[in-house]
Amino acid sequence: MVSKIYSNKIYMGFDRFFFSIILIFFLAACAGIHPVPEKETEKDLGLPTPEIIEKPNSEGQAFDSRMMASHNLTQKGYLLLKQNDFDGAIRLLERAVGINPSDGPGYFYLSEAWLGKKNFNLAKQFNGLALLYLRSNLSWTDRAHLQKKRIERGLNGL
Secondary structure (H helix, E strand, O other), X not given: OHHHHHXXXXXXXXXXXXXXXXXXXXXXXXXXOXXXXXXXXXXXXXXXXXXXXXXXXXXXXXXXXXXXXXXXXXXXXXXXXXXXXXHHHHHHHHHHHHHOOOOHHHHHHHHHHHHHOOXXXXXXXXXXXXXXXXXXXXXXXXXXXXXXXXXXXXXXXX
């Protein structure tokens, strides 16, 4: 009798475990059903969207209100750049890199703004800083190298 009760408890424990696993898979499958809203693409100017910019966090980086302010200014500068407001973008992006001098995306966008104004010398300087500060992120580095090629074509009058 004791072994029969004990085996029923084991069976009921297995039954609960099996039910839990099925429930987890069901909930995981339901989570993917909701449509995800489309984000703007970077095809307009060939610029990476602000979502690619890593926000400062308390785990991976030292969290600092200056870094968050710089990040927000960089995002706003991106939006102005996208609207071809190069002067407005330059003002915001210069503030961003002034607050956080290691803001690689800020330098990238500054270079892009100077490219838009056809000032290839300043674009080259900011591109060099972007390459320096973005060297640990492969997708940003690739974009910065492509930007560098466009700058060199502009300097050579092509």
